[in-house]
Amino acid sequence: MSLISCMCSFTRVLWRGSPSMSPMLRPLPAGLTCVLAAGKKDLIDLPVLNEDELEEQFVRGSGPGGQATNKTSNCVVLKHIPTGIVVKCHQTRSVDINRKRAREIMREKLDISYKGEHSEVLVRKKESELRKQEKRRKANENLERKRLFKEALAAESKPGNDSV
Numbered sequence: 001m002s003l004i005s006c007m008c009s010f011t012r013v014l015w016r017g018s019p020s021m022s023p024m025l026r027p028l029p030a031g032l033t034c035v036l037a038a039g040k041k042d043l044i045d046l047p048v049l050n051e052d053e054l055e056e057q058f059v060r061g062s063g064p065g066g067q068a069t070n071k072t073s074n075c076v077v078l079k080h081i082p083t084g085i086v087v088k089c090h091q092t093r094s095v096d097i098n099r100k101r102a103r104e105i106m107r108e109k110l111d112i113s114y115k116g117e118h119s120e121v122l123v124r125k126k127e128s129e130l131r132k133q134e135k136r137r138k139a140n141e142n143l144e145r146k147r148l149f150k151e152a153l154a155a156e157s158k159p160g161n162d163s164v
Contacts, residue, residue, distance in 0.1 A: 045120050046107040054106075055079040056099075061090035068093065076102040085109050 061075035075090035076098040087109060089102035111119040 045111070047110045047114060049103055049107060049110075053081050055081055058095065063090070065093075074098060078102045078106050080106060080110060083110065083113055085113060 055078070057077040057079075058073045059075050059077055060071075060073050061069050063069065072093070074093055074095045075088060076095065078087045078089075079085070085106065087102050087106045089098045089105060091101055092098055108121045111121055
Protein backbone atom coordinates (compact mmCIF):
# COMPACT_ATOMS: atom_id res chain seq x y z
CA MET A 1 0.00 0.00 0.00
CA SER A 2 1.59 3.24 -1.07
CA LEU A 3 1.61 6.47 0.89
CA ILE A 4 -0.86 8.11 -1.49
CA SER A 5 -3.47 5.39 -1.13
CA CYS A 6 -3.10 5.48 2.66
CA MET A 7 -3.69 9.21 2.68
CA CYS A 8 -6.70 8.86 0.39
CA SER A 9 -8.34 6.24 2.58
CA PHE A 10 -7.60 8.32 5.69
CA THR A 11 -9.17 11.35 4.06
CA ARG A 12 -12.20 9.33 3.03
CA VAL A 13 -12.75 8.07 6.58
CA LEU A 14 -12.28 11.53 8.03
CA TRP A 15 -14.67 12.96 5.44
CA ARG A 16 -17.47 10.51 6.21
CA GLY A 17 -17.21 10.15 9.97
CA SER A 18 -15.95 12.89 12.25
CA PRO A 19 -18.94 14.60 13.91
CA SER A 20 -16.65 17.46 14.95
CA MET A 21 -15.97 18.31 11.30
CA SER A 22 -17.10 21.74 10.18
CA PRO A 23 -20.49 21.76 8.42
CA MET A 24 -18.80 23.64 5.57
CA LEU A 25 -16.69 20.56 4.80
CA ARG A 26 -19.46 17.97 5.02
CA PRO A 27 -20.77 16.70 1.67
CA LEU A 28 -24.25 17.78 0.66
CA PRO A 29 -27.04 15.23 0.12
CA ALA A 30 -27.47 14.11 -3.48
CA GLY A 31 -29.38 16.53 -5.67
CA LEU A 32 -28.62 19.66 -3.62
CA THR A 33 -26.32 22.38 -4.80
CA CYS A 34 -25.07 25.21 -2.67
CA VAL A 35 -23.16 28.37 -3.45
CA LEU A 36 -21.34 29.86 -0.49
CA ALA A 37 -20.45 33.52 -0.69
CA ALA A 38 -18.71 35.83 1.73
CA GLY A 39 -17.03 39.20 1.63
CA LYS A 40 -16.85 40.96 -1.72
CA LYS A 41 -18.14 37.89 -3.55
CA ASP A 42 -21.72 38.62 -2.48
CA LEU A 43 -21.88 41.89 -4.40
CA ILE A 44 -24.51 40.70 -6.82
CA ASP A 45 -25.36 43.92 -8.60
CA LEU A 46 -22.02 44.69 -10.24
CA PRO A 47 -21.99 45.30 -13.99
CA VAL A 48 -20.89 42.51 -16.31
CA LEU A 49 -17.62 43.12 -18.13
CA ASN A 50 -17.63 42.79 -21.88
CA GLU A 51 -14.19 41.57 -22.97
CA ASP A 52 -14.53 43.49 -26.27
CA GLU A 53 -14.60 46.77 -24.31
CA LEU A 54 -11.38 45.97 -22.41
CA GLU A 55 -7.83 46.68 -23.44
CA GLU A 56 -5.30 44.59 -21.50
CA GLN A 57 -1.55 45.10 -21.14
CA PHE A 58 1.12 43.36 -19.10
CA VAL A 59 3.82 45.64 -17.76
CA ARG A 60 6.58 45.41 -15.20
CA GLY A 61 5.39 46.11 -11.71
CA SER A 62 6.98 48.38 -9.15
CA GLY A 63 7.69 48.25 -5.46
CA PRO A 64 9.57 45.77 -3.31
CA GLY A 65 10.61 42.41 -4.73
CA GLY A 66 13.94 43.11 -6.38
CA GLN A 67 14.82 40.96 -9.36
CA ALA A 68 11.53 39.03 -9.22
CA THR A 69 9.65 42.28 -9.81
CA ASN A 70 12.09 43.97 -12.15
CA LYS A 71 12.41 41.14 -14.69
CA THR A 72 8.84 39.87 -15.01
CA SER A 73 5.88 41.58 -16.63
CA ASN A 74 3.13 40.35 -14.33
CA CYS A 75 1.44 43.68 -13.59
CA VAL A 76 -1.93 43.84 -15.38
CA VAL A 77 -3.23 47.15 -16.75
CA LEU A 78 -6.89 47.09 -17.81
CA LYS A 79 -8.55 49.95 -19.66
CA HIS A 80 -12.30 50.15 -20.15
CA ILE A 81 -12.52 51.82 -23.55
CA PRO A 82 -16.04 53.39 -23.35
CA THR A 83 -15.45 55.09 -19.98
CA GLY A 84 -11.66 55.46 -20.05
CA ILE A 85 -11.25 53.92 -16.59
CA VAL A 86 -7.81 52.38 -16.07
CA VAL A 87 -7.03 49.75 -13.42
CA LYS A 88 -3.54 48.54 -12.55
CA CYS A 89 -3.13 45.35 -10.50
CA HIS A 90 0.15 43.94 -9.21
CA GLN A 91 -0.93 42.23 -5.99
CA THR A 92 0.69 38.84 -6.59
CA ARG A 93 3.41 37.29 -8.75
CA SER A 94 0.85 35.29 -10.70
CA VAL A 95 -0.42 36.86 -13.93
CA ASP A 96 -3.66 34.84 -13.81
CA ILE A 97 -4.55 35.95 -10.29
CA ASN A 98 -3.67 39.56 -11.15
CA ARG A 99 -5.93 39.37 -14.23
CA LYS A 100 -8.87 38.12 -12.14
CA ARG A 101 -8.33 40.73 -9.43
CA ALA A 102 -7.98 43.51 -12.01
CA ARG A 103 -11.34 42.52 -13.48
CA GLU A 104 -12.96 42.51 -10.01
CA ILE A 105 -11.56 45.97 -9.33
CA MET A 106 -12.74 47.15 -12.76
CA ARG A 107 -16.27 45.91 -12.06
CA GLU A 108 -16.30 47.83 -8.77
CA LYS A 109 -15.01 51.00 -10.44
CA LEU A 110 -17.62 50.70 -13.21
CA ASP A 111 -20.34 50.23 -10.59
CA ILE A 112 -19.22 53.44 -8.88
CA SER A 113 -19.00 55.22 -12.23
CA TYR A 114 -22.47 54.16 -13.37
CA LYS A 115 -24.43 54.42 -10.10
CA GLY A 116 -22.50 57.12 -8.25
CA GLU A 117 -23.51 57.42 -4.57
CA HIS A 118 -25.97 54.51 -4.89
CA SER A 119 -23.41 51.87 -5.85
CA GLU A 120 -23.21 48.85 -3.57
CA VAL A 121 -19.49 49.34 -3.05
CA LEU A 122 -19.91 52.85 -1.65
CA VAL A 123 -23.02 51.91 0.37
CA ARG A 124 -21.16 49.05 2.05
CA LYS A 125 -18.15 51.26 2.68
CA LYS A 126 -20.35 53.89 4.36
CA GLU A 127 -22.06 51.22 6.48
CA SER A 128 -18.66 49.92 7.57
CA GLU A 129 -17.50 53.44 8.51
CA LEU A 130 -20.69 54.03 10.52
CA ARG A 131 -20.18 50.75 12.41
CA LYS A 132 -16.59 51.75 13.19
CA GLN A 133 -17.69 55.18 14.42
CA GLU A 134 -20.37 53.63 16.64
CA LYS A 135 -17.87 51.17 18.07
CA ARG A 136 -15.38 53.98 18.73
CA ARG A 137 -18.11 56.07 20.41
CA LYS A 138 -19.09 53.19 22.71
CA ALA A 139 -15.46 52.56 23.63
CA ASN A 140 -14.98 56.24 24.52
CA GLU A 141 -18.16 56.21 26.64
CA ASN A 142 -16.90 53.16 28.53
CA LEU A 143 -13.52 54.81 29.13
CA GLU A 144 -15.23 57.94 30.45
CA ARG A 145 -17.46 55.85 32.74
CA LYS A 146 -14.40 54.03 34.12
CA ARG A 147 -12.58 57.32 34.69
CA LEU A 148 -15.54 58.79 36.61
CA PHE A 149 -15.86 55.61 38.69
CA LYS A 150 -12.16 55.73 39.62
CA GLU A 151 -12.46 59.40 40.57
CA ALA A 152 -15.47 58.61 42.77
CA LEU A 153 -13.56 55.79 44.49
CA ALA A 154 -10.56 58.05 45.03
CA ALA A 155 -12.78 60.79 46.54
CA GLU A 156 -14.38 58.30 48.97
CA SER A 157 -11.10 56.87 50.18
CA LYS A 158 -9.48 60.23 51.07
CA PRO A 159 -8.40 60.34 54.76
CA GLY A 160 -10.24 63.63 55.54
CA ASN A 161 -13.59 62.20 54.47
CA ASP A 162 -15.26 60.48 57.48
CA SER A 163 -18.88 59.89 56.64
CA VAL A 164 -19.61 57.04 59.10
